[in-house]
């Protein structure tokens with residue numbers, strides 16, 4: 001491992017529940033948030049015993065917290081705020097000038113905003129309560145306080161989306177000139193509103209068509225596809241997410257967060273009651289070397305740079321080519337993977353899942 005672990009902190013509240021979402025969340029309630037904050041204080045005391053490499057505040061919706069509770073949360077993180085990248089997720093319907101100033105005061109230097117679609121009609125159909133104007137206003141508020149490193153999230157392949165509306169969303173996103181863009185294809189989760197309504201995403205070939213279009217459109221517009229679903233201008237990659245893709249360690253705090261520390265993965269409880277009782281961790285999963293080798297392969301090959309043989313050797317004391325000789329031979333013969341200096345790279349990341357199957361037994 002090259003860095004100290006990254007820190008992810010999950011804020012489990014939202015203003016509303018979007019129809020496609022099955023994350024760990026509940027509708028914001030002041031009393032519940034007070035109890036959550038005091039439990040979080042305890043969890044931090046017990047588990048955050050190091051200076052993290054990066055900090056990422058996700059959710060849920062961190063900015064659903066009113067100013068005083070947002071400030072309280074960020075005060076808890078102040079002793080650790082001396083990081084190169086400190087990100088917060090923002091839902092544009094829950095943001096204002098005072099909150100922008102608060103983020104700046106506490107050292108946040110990157111924001112990830114849920115644009116999802118540029119169409120007001122589509123946003124309503126997804127259960128989102130903001131529109132494009134709210135996104136533009138959020139960007140202005142961030143720029144006004146000097147937070148210019150912004151990423152926009154875009155959703156695709158949801159019911160009712162057309163290629164034309166998707167093109168328009170991509171064009172709009174690019175016109176807003178964010179440093180970074182993330183694409184998410186809709187998966188219908190059983191427990192989401194869409195899942196309960198029996199809604200379906202668009203057919204697989206349409207989804208693949210949308211993805212292909214997005215990759216070439218974004219590359220034409222100066223966004224490098226440095227990971228399967230992530231695009232950056234001028235090398236402004238997400239350092240925090242690179243920790244996941246490089247298969248390094250991270251600590252996840254709060255309800256619903258996951259951690260990977262050393263040879264163990266763990267998942268926190270999703271229940272506020274359990275969490276407030278101090279039972280943070282619900283499940284611990286020990287990782288054997290074989291699991292770790294596969295997981296590292298799976299994460300590294302998502303990257304444009306691919307898997308570094310050197311990093312693999314440093315981690316496991318073995319050569320990648322000696323661990324997976326048959327898979328590599330087969331994939332090379334098919335022209336699906338190639339070696340570029342120290343790195344193994346998948347030639348077409350649209351077939352990544354098929355490639356990864358070869359590394360399984």
Ligand code: SF4
Pocket residue numbers: 013014015016017018021022023025059060061091
């Ligand atoms: S998509 Fe984001 S804002 Fe919407 S319910 Fe899920 S976590 Fe909350």
